[in-house]
Amino acid sequence: MGRLTARERIALLVDRSTALPRTAPLSREALRAGPTAPPGASARSGVAPQPLNPADNALPLRSFFELGLWAADGMYAEAGGVPAAGVVVGLGRVAGRLCVIVANDATVKAGAFFPMTCKKVLRAQRFAMENCLPILYLVDSAGVFLPMQDEIFPDEDDFGRIFRNNAVISARGIPQIAAIMGNCVAGGGYLPVMCDTLLMTEGSGLYLAGPALVKAAIGQEATSEELGGALMHSAVSGTIDYREPNDELCIERLRRLVGKLGAGPHTPFNRTTPRDPARPADRIFDVVASGVGSAGVLHGDAPPAGATVTAADTRGSPDVTVGQYDVRELLAHLVDADSFDEYKAEYGQSIVCGFARLDGWAVAIVANQKKQVKPARGGLQFGSVIYVDSADKAARFILDANQMKTPLLFIQDVNGFMVGRDSEQDGIIRAGAKLVNAVSNSVVPKITLITSGSFGAGNYAMCGKAYDPRFLYAWPCAKYAVMGAAAASKTLLQLEIDTLRRKGHEPQDTELAALQQRITEHYETSMDIRYAAARGWVDAIIEPARTREVLALTLEAVAYVGDLPELRTGVFQV
CATH class of the missing domain: 1.10.286 (GTP Cyclohydrolase I; Chain A, domain 1)
Structure with missing residues (x-):
């Protein structure tokens, strides 16, 4: 078959019998048309690639959950565009083991590293480090994109950080295996060599400098094979561990090696037999769509007069405007039936907190309430707004979740904190600081889902990207801004x-x-x-209908982390 593309390699690598969720269709047209829209152009066209159907002889959606699919969308126009930042990243099950997979896409600028490529690979390494997941690199890259070297090379979160992470991951005992199936040149050569195990196919190259650069630098004539061919590194330098004739046999060997890995850390988290949700998981967006055109207010803007819901809207179109809804109804489509135990249900009602099960996993949920609520004292409280009482409640609940060793799921549909004289005098800044402290110092895994709005300090308080969620997802209709x-x-x-x-x-x-x-x-x-x-601020845009499926996989991914550190909050506002 010769050299394969990144997604063809992943298709051979992952188990075929598993059922991992897919991300939302990538093109704007597909997002508006819904999840059954046809795939868009290939990566070579400069249009961001989409997940393809198994019948297309490409990546089986049921086997691999791609993350960062939107990376670099609309960026680097001067270079002709860099679909998915030129690297495929995601979670895949290999020989029964859930792994992080990083595959350079040589159909995009020969797999060269752009700034967003670095950011995406670093995020993948963070998935592995935080969740103790084996990480597999399928290497096929021309190295740094030289016209932008000043934005890729020098800083603490640039290209060099990848190799630093290789060393740290290895020191933590997390398996790293690299397979070179193409070019691996210049500084990029350190990545595979710093892994635990290194495979290489014949016809590939691994060297700090290729023939042309060697001749220019020191005047020496040398072939690619002499400098860095698979046979040379296998028999002469001893750099690689396995030499393979082609991609297919290399991937076959890689699967066997993963199958021989020892067991990972234990899980400190609780799981029982899964139950279906009380309402169909694939109809979850009906709850949100039912609020379109209602009296609710979304991030300060009134819904347009005569707003209606179309079939495409119910799949989470970016153009949908969301009104009021009861977040408990949304949870009924998400968590296992009869598993939700709401915490302080009559207090701080603009945030709904509670313990539940999702695919059998115990999970602590912190969700913004979208509808107006009436507290025991005072007037109505707006939906999607954090008040003093709800901030206090959520902060305490987060501490309880840590005490019970239960992962946290934040469901964001938030405008921000309540303002005004009464709110300031009640201590909204103090209450907000308490909530931010609890979120920042929480030691259990945090997962964040943005269903609609994510605005200002509300994003921070509800575990936005700056607060270290292990994974952060959003629906296509989500919005993200200061106001x-x-x-x-x-x-x-x-x-x-x-x-x-x-x-x-x-x-x-x-x-x-x-x-x-x-x-x-x-x-x-x-x-x-x-x-x-x-820009990498969310890890995936997911179809609402697949939210439960994605979160179930994510809870598995964050589960096997061994013992948790002790919770420390420092000075805690009271």
């Missing part, structure tokens, strides 16, 4: 007007309208969850 578009665009417009006036120019109405439109369009683009995913 909503309406409020932000008004503020930005006023700043533009002030700048023009300082220059002695008084803008006319037509000019103001054009400015407003430009500012709003730019801000709305940056709020889109695809913008966030392109």
Whole structure:
């Protein structure tokens, strides 16, 4: 068969009998059309690749859960685009063992490393380190993309950090196996060599400098095989452990080696026999869609008049506007039937907390309540807003989850913290600080799902990316920003007007309208969850119908971590 593509290699590597979830379709058209939309263009076209059907002789969706599929989307236009950042990353079961898989995509700029490629590989290594998962590298890369070397080479979270992580992962006893099935040149050569086990196919190259560079540097004539061929590294330098004639046999050997790995750490977490949810898992978005056009308010913007729900909307279209809904109804589609024990149900009602089971795994849930609630004292509280009482409750619940050694699942649909005189006098800053402290210092695994809005400090308090969730997912309709578009665009417009006036120019109405439109369009683009995913701020955009499936896999991925460290919170606001 000759050299295979990255996804063809993964298709041979992973077990065929497993059923891992797929990510949401990648193209904007596919997102609007729903999960049955046809695949888009190939990686060679410069359009971001999609998960393909098994019938397409590509990656079986049921065998591999791809992460970071949106990486670099819309970026590096000057280089022609870099679909998925030129590397395929995900969770796959190999010889029965759940592993992190990293495969360079040589169909994209010869597998060269761009800044987002580094970020994506570092995130994959973090998946392995935090969750004690074996990590497998399928290496086929031309090394650093030289025109952008200044953005890839020097910093603490750039290219060199990958090799540092290789050493740390090895020191922690987490298995690393690399298979070179193509080029592996310059500094990139250190990655496979720093792994526990190294395989290499004939016709591949592993060297710090190729023939042309060697001749230019020291005037020596040498062939690729002499410098870094599989036979040379097998018989002369002794660098590699296994020499294989082709990709297929190399992957076959890799599967056998993974099958011989010793058992990983034990799990400190609780699991029983799974039960189906009380309501169909694949209809979870019905709960959110039922709120479209209601009296609810989403991130400060009223739903458009006459808003309706289409068939595409119920799959989580990026264009859907969400109104009020009861998050408990959403949980009924997500957790095992009759397993949810709500914590302090009548107090701090704008955040719903409770212990449940998901696919049998015990899980502690912290979820924003989308509908308005009526506390025992005071007036109505808005949905998606964190109040003093709900912040206090959530902080205490997070401590309880750590005490009980139960992983945390945060379900974000949050506008931020309540503002105003009454809220400030009640101590909203103190309560918010307490919640942020609890989230920051929690030692049990944290998983975050963004179902709709994720705004401002609410993102922080509900375990946004800065607070170390092991995995962070979002639905296609999710939004991500400091504040909503309406409020932000008004503020930005006023700043533009002030700048023009300082220059002695008084803008006319037509000019103001054009400015407003430009500012709003730019801000709305940056709020889109695809913008966030392109920059690695979320790990995957998932179809709502597959949320339970994805979270079940994720709970398994975070489970086998051995003993947990002691919880310490430092100074805790009271």
